[in-house]
Amino acid sequence: MDDYKKVGISNFLFPVNDLSIGYNSFNIDDIPDNSYLLINRVFDTEALELFKSIIPKLNRFKGIFFEDLSILHLLKDSNLELIWNQAHFVTNYSSINYYLDEGCKSALISNEITKEEILEILDKATKPLVFNVFGKNMIMYSRRTLVSNFNTHNNIESINNVNIDEEKTNTHFFLKEDKYGTAVFNRDYFNYINKIDVDDNKILFYLVYNSDLSTNEVIDIINGKEYGNDGFLYKKTTYKMKEYDDRRGDK
Amino acid sequence: MALLELLAPAGSKEKMEFAFLYGADAIYFAGQEFGLRANAKNFTRDEMRETVEYAHSLGKRCYVTVNIVFHNEDLTNLKDYLLFLDSINVDAILASDITVMKLHKELNLKMELHISTQASTLNSEVAAFYKELGAKRVVLAREANRKDIIDIKEKTGLDIECFAHGAMCTSISGRCVMSNYATNRDSNRGGCVQICRWTFDYNKDGQKVTETPFSMTPKDLNMISYIEDMINVGVNSFKIEGRMRSIYYVSTVILIYRRIIDKILNNTLDDEYKEYALKVLNRVANRESSPQFYDKLPGVNEQYYLGRDEASNQDFLGLVLDSKDGLVKIEERNTFKVGDTVEFFGPSFETFSYTIDKIYDKDMNEIDKAVHPKEELYIKVNADIPKNSMMRIKL
Numbered sequence: 001m002d003d004y005k006k007v008g009i010s011n012f013l014f015p016v017n018d019l020s021i022g023y024n025s026f027n028i029d030d031i032p033d034n035s036y037l038l039i040n041r042v043f044d045t046e047a048l049e050l051f052k053s054i055i056p057k058l059n060r061f062k063g064i065f066f067e068d069l070s071i072l073h074l075l076k077d078s079n080l081e082l083i084w085n086q087a088h089f090v091t092n093y094s095s096i097n098y099y100l101d102e103g104c105k106s107a108l109i110s111n112e113i114t115k116e117e118i119l120e121i122l123d124k125a126t127k128p129l130v131f132n133v134f135g136k137n138m139i140m141y142s143r144r145t146l147v148s149n150f151n152t153h154n155n156i157e158s159i160n161n162v163n164i165d166e167e168k169t170n171t172h173f174f175l176k177e178d179k180y181g182t183a184v185f186n187r188d189y190f191n192y193i194n195k196i197d198v199d200d201n202k203i204l205f206y207l208v209y210n211s212d213l214s215t216n217e218v219i220d221i222i223n224g225k226e227y228g229n230d231g232f233l234y235k236k237t238t239y240k241m242k243e244y245d246d247r248r249g250d251k
Numbered sequence: 252m253a254l255l256e257l258l259a260p261a262g263s264k265e266k267m268e269f270a271f272l273y274g275a276d277a278i279y280f281a282g283q284e285f286g287l288r289a290n291a292k293n294f295t296r297d298e299m300r301e302t303v304e305y306a307h308s309l310g311k312r313c314y315v316t317v318n319i320v321f322h323n324e325d326l327t328n329l330k331d332y333l334l335f336l337d338s339i340n341v342d343a344i345l346a347s348d349i350t351v352m353k354l355h356k357e358l359n360l361k362m363e364l365h366i367s368t369q370a371s372t373l374n375s376e377v378a379a380f381y382k383e384l385g386a387k388r389v390v391l392a393r394e395a396n397r398k399d400i401i402d403i404k405e406k407t408g409l410d411i412e413c414f415a416h417g418a419m420c421t422s423i424s425g426r427c428v429m430s431n432y433a434t435n436r437d438s439n440r441g442g443c444v445q446i447c448r449w450t451f452d453y454n455k456d457g458q459k460v461t462e463t464p465f466s467m468t469p470k471d472l473n474m475i476s477y478i479e480d481m482i483n484v485g486v487n488s489f490k491i492e493g494r495m496r497s498i499y500y501v502s503t504v505i506l507i508y509r510r511i512i513d514k515i516l517n518n519t520l521d522d523e524y525k526e527y528a529l530k531v532l533n534r535v536a537n538r539e540s541s542p543q544f545y546d547k548l549p550g551v552n553e554q555y556y557l558g559r560d561e562a563s564n565q566d567f568l569g570l571v572l573d574s575k576d577g578l579v580k581i582e583e584r585n586t587f588k589v590g591d592t593v594e595f596f597g598p599s600f601e602t603f604s605y606t607i608d609k610i611y612d613k614d615m616n617e618i619d620k621a622v623h624p625k626e627e628l629y630i631k632v633n634a635d636i637p638k639n640s641m642m643r644i645k646l
Contacts, residue, residue: 043374044395044399045402048375070374088320092326093323095348098349098350099349112431120323139429139431141427142421143423150467152550153554154461159455162465164452165452171432171446184429235435237435239437239441
């Protein structure tokens with residue numbers, strides 16, 4: 001944290017034990033004051049009860065990046081800054097503005113949209129937003145223990161943090177499992193730093209996720225070193241087969 | 252008595268008609284816009300209007316999926332579309348994006364708001380949040396267990412809809428964009444290519460762990476053994492997945508669940524029928540099935556490990572077109588021959604088996620074997636069998 005602070009990073013986001021998925025997490029009591037919490041599990045009834053039990057401990061934190069809407073429902077009148085972070089749902093300005101009107105401080109824009117879509121969202125949002133500019137995207141969250149199940153079925157010793165690869169589509173994913181399920185990440189870093197000319201007044205934070213790089217490497221990237229791909233900035237997704245085939249040149 | 256509903260998929264008008272005929276109380280389908288089966292046939296606006304009128308004439312209900320996750324460009328026609336659905340008296344829309352819910356409230360629409368499973372509702376606080384937005388019903392995430400269902404029902408009083416049968420996502424629904432990354436097709440707008448049914452190389456620290464391909468494919472859901480318990484804990488609607496499935500699949504599954512529910516309600520359900528139902532359902536699907544999350548966390552036995560382990564189903568032999576004077580006119584679907592023992596099933600009679608002794612072509616020439624799908628043939632059967640009944644291999 002000290003090294004990051006030296007280059008101007010002002011806020012830190014901490015996954016919380018038993019309430020976060022996909023990242024190394026922390027005991028709530030060990031997380032520094034004035035931090036943001038990343039609480040990204042989809043809560044079942046047990047998780048909801050667990051979350052309710054830690055509410056008295058939340059006052060010393062700045063805010064929560066939340067996936068489960070129960071957090072908004074429970075804390076909308078609190079002093080905590082609530083950042084809408086529902087995976088893959090933060091894709092249009094209308095829904096974002098609903099949550100901002102409902103008391104959210106901000107929203108973390110999803111990463112599977114284009115540069116034009118991001119700019120339109122920033123332009124039409126009623127409050128500054130959080131813009132994730134570097135990291136590996138979590139692209140799937142299963143409640144199943146997919147790695148353990150496969151290992152057990154194939155008599156493979158207990159391993160975790162595995163890669164899966166599919167050659168034809170050049171697909172490279174990373175799987176991280178815990179007792180609450182399996183998170184799948186795209187293995188390539190995306191890097192939007194300096195690729196969009198954004199009005200800083202429309203941004204609450206630029207967010208950087210580091211999975212496995214050294215602090216110095218991340219600092220170099222923040223300072224402009226070329227690393228990673230363009231993600232979906234210039235790649236509009238399709239969803240109807242005809243449109244998909246037309247783009248590939250098939251008829 | 253609380254609402255108790257069997258809800259069927261309708262990927263087309265034909266499937267809708269069979270779903271209702273075989274016992275569905277309600278259907279769900281999508282229009283040409285905003286649904287998550289973007290590559291299903293789906294319904295034009297005229298077809299939606301006709302479908303709703305038809306359903307209501309039978310005293311049945313129609314729900315329309317408006318459950319994509321919206322991008323900016325999708326917002327343009329949404330208001331017009333919702334007003335249209337309301338104007339043709341659709342009974343409910345299913346939504347996952349908050350913008351749809353917000354508009355439903357702002358426009359003061361009379362059709363009900365149901366929260367789609369894409370919203371992944373698993374706890375009572377979220378359900379209460381949606382209730383305040385005007386939701387009448389929540390379709391729970393397929394990951395909901397018995398405890399979750401009881402808690403949500405008790406604390407919100409919302410109508411509860413649960414999937415009872417059909418395919419499962421590997422992911423919590425809505426929390427997957429693997430298709431976007433592997434194929435550039437947007438899973439949350441109906442473009443999912445089911446990456447979770449692919450196989451992959453399995454590596455750790457740059458080394459292949461095993462030559463066996465990695466797979467994460469779940470078996471299908473099958474709640475036959477728990478329907479009675481689910482009714483008791485307050486589930487109101489039992490949803491069958493499968494808008495892309497055949498009329499044979501939809502008719503078979505709907506008929507089995509119809510009879511299970513009816514037998515529960517009149518206290519005639521026994522283990523023998525449950526076993527029979529499981530046998531039929533295991534046969535009609537091309538994948539194995541299990542109860543998945545209701546009673547436990549799915550483990551090693553609730554998945555496949557060889558990718559798409561799906562056998563082609565050729566059980567459906569023919570569709571009954573007419574029946575008169577001991578001759579049943581059928582449209583052939585798969586090969587059969589004289590001497591085969593088959594079953595006839597339909598919504599208004601008990602399934603029975605029959606050994607074929609005569610087959611005739613359309614000119615009443617006797618033939619030994621039916622080998623041309625879609626050909627109209629006659630079979631000698633000493634029974635009147637209603638139109639749109641089905642003939643299958645004896646199970």
